[in-house]
Amino acid sequence: MPTPVITANALTKKYKDFAAVDGITFEVAPGESFGLLGPNGAGKSTTMRMVGAVSTRTSGDLTILDMDPNEQGPEIRAQLGVVPQADNLDTELRVRDNLLVYGRYFGLPRAVIAKRADELLDFAQLTEKAKAKVDDLSGGMKRRLTIARALINDPRILLLDEPTSGLDPQARHILWDRLFRLKEQGTTLVLTTHYMDEAEQLCDRLVVVDKGQIMAEGSPAALIREHSSKEVLEVRFGSDKNEGASAKLEGIGRLEVLPDRILIYSDNGEAALVEVVKRGLEPITSLVRRSSLEDVFLRLTGRTLIE
Amino acid sequence: MTVTSTRQSSGGVRALYSGNARAVVGRGLLATRSTNWIIVLTGVFEPVFYLLALGIGLGGYIGGVQNAQGDTIPYAAYIAPALLAVSAMNGAIYDSTWNVFFKMHFGKLYQGMLATRLGPLDVALGEISLALLRGAAYGLTFLLVMQALGLNLAWTAVLALPAILLIAFGFASLGMGITSYLKTFQQMDWIQFVMLPMFLFSATFYPLTVYPAPIQWFIQALPLWHGVELVRGLTTGALGPVMLVHLLYFLVMIALGLVFTTRRLRALFLD
Known part of the structure; x- marks a missing residue:
């Protein structure tokens, strides 16, 4: 070097x-x-x-x-x-x-x-x-x-x-x-x-x-690669229902429950979404995306970058 | 890879000065040329108005005043050198207080300058030189007015020009340091609050002997009195060894002012 x-x-x-x-x-x-x-x-x-x-x-x-x-x-x-x-x-x-x-x-x-x-x-x-x-x-x-x-x-x-x-x-x-x-x-x-x-x-x-x-x-x-999964599934159930829904999501992937949405870390986002629906939950919106540095930051500090 | 030892403090002229104050002066001249030269010009007239109103107008009733040597001189010739010293002071103070205040708090000019090769001493010297140039311009104009009105009584009046440069330098170097402490426009008014009585009472319009002794001592400690007496000695030709004291006063003021201002700039922008 x-x-x-x-x-x-x-x-x-x-x-x-x-x-x-x-x-x-x-x-x-x-x-x-x-x-x-x-x-x-x-x-x-x-x-x-x-x-x-x-x-x-x-x-x-x-x-x-x-x-x-x-x-x-x-x-x-x-x-x-x-x-x-x-x-x-x-x-x-x-x-x-x-x-x-x-x-x-x-x-x-x-x-x-x-x-x-x-x-x-x-x-x-x-x-x-x-x-x-x-x-x-x-x-x-x-x-x-x-x-x-x-x-x-x-x-x-x-x-x-x-x-x-x-x-x-x-x-x-x-x-x-x-x-x-x-x-x-x-x-x-x-x-x-x-x-x-x-x-x-x-x-x-x-x-x-x-x-x-x-x-x-x-x-x-x-x-x-090191601090997050390949993909992230974002689901929203409504502000007061996110907390309750998270209990039923255990085991699909690592969860981050934010005030407005739940993040589910999985190498296959679509498969995770199928699993969510299979458990009888109906998210208002859902989105599968690639992991970003935002997720790394959240993982490392427990907080989002822009507050 | 170089490993250097930890130093808490740092210093040395090398960290403060890159020998390039002229770049700061160049910037100031360019900015003045493109924006506010009319404001600069107005400062020339103020002491001339004082001279006409008080020296010529009021002076007609007063007649003559005794100078330090005991000679009687016309009242206008008595106050003209004082006004000359004041104009040098005002030019220097305006540039080193209001202009510096604005650049420090609104223009963030020094922050930009100190991100370059320039050090705080370059900036201080450059800004003070600008104030000096302005003080010199005011002084020279006034000196010519005095000459035209026949108020320069001795050939030593020529030396009043370097003398007012010295006075302007002293006020500018101290003024910039003091301004660095001020944060609001209200605080800037304090400067005026100090300057006006100093202008009125520093043997500007009448001899110091009218005061009781303790007040005389107080005024003799203030810089403007030394400036007034220095210039008055030169334009009226009443020279004595005390002139060296006035000279020394300003040399010390300049040295202290420069150290003070450089330290303040360093504390503010290179913390």
Whole structure:
């Protein structure tokens, strides 16, 4: 394995008595697309801030590109691209100027920045908006500009904190397409998300994080294989009847009783549904689907990702 | 794989500074050019109005004032250097408080800057330089008005320009650090609450000798008094060894302000 670009060992961040990140250990290889999946408040953003060399760790070790962020913050940040959870574009500057000025923060020569800015506007599909005001852009456009801005220094690692949070489905797909291209070009991506479909689409490998700790690690497919069944049968009996029905479902497969539905984990969903009906139950709706990271998370934490 | 030892604290100028404050200045100039240069311009007129109303208008009734050396000088020439020091202070304070407040809480500008190669000292120096440029622009304009009205009594008035840069630097470096503590618009009013009496009572319009001794000491501890006396000495040509004390006061203020502001930016954005 090549030398990892990020190595975290028992990494911890405490705010007074509260441990936002509680001893997590992981490595990210160059060119890898690595994800932190977990609900809001799991410690993902805090981890990202430490990796981004803008937050000092309370204890543990962290090495980024062979440097210690406590000692060499500016040098590390010079090699990173950061897409924060909330856009922080410079609203006093126009779209292209945002890229030019940001490039200057890295101390890059003007000619290099100008050339790169035009390429990035093209990549972010914003060439026609070059002279627009930032406030006039749509949410998806702002996000793409933030990503373009994060690429102005040709970073070795791109950090994305909830990259598609708050975007409509179409804007998300455009963004995923752009990120997938970066991945194909070999950019190392580190992203946090609480969307399982996003994690499945973009991550080679991910860690499931909850309450500041890592619950599981692996590729999306391996995690699903390891912690869930091949298929899931979802049945609904009505809000107050789910609990009662679950008693009669014992033995068909592992059950998860949620307030609005029951999940039955089985390698053959259709066969499970036949068995449910055979036991005299009549679900209002039923659905057979493949297992997802959502199921993995539910299995590991007993909670759903989006609450 | 490199294993590094755990360090609780971190420090060193290397972690705080990348020698690129000019990028922050460049950003500020571009933003000013495209959005709010008219607001910047209005600040030029305020001290001129004071000078006309009080120096020329009221001064006609007052006649002359005795300076530190015991010479009698026209009232307008007495208050003009004080207004010059005040305009440098106001320019610096406006940029380092209101503008910084907005960028900190609404624009999230510093958060973006500090995700790059820039360190907190780059940002502090850059923003303070902007405030300085503004203070210098206000000061130079006012100095020219004074020259036109014949209120510069000595050739040393030329040195008032670097002096007001020093004054602006002192106020800007401290102002930015103080602003970092303020969270609401109401709290921002406190700055005005401090600035106005300091403007009125720092030997701006009459000599300090009108006060009882304890109040004199208090005012002599405030930065504006040192600024006023420094500039007044230079434009009226009443120079003495005490000028070095004023100079030293601002050098210390700048040093403390820079350390303070850098620490605050570090605490806020690189926690």
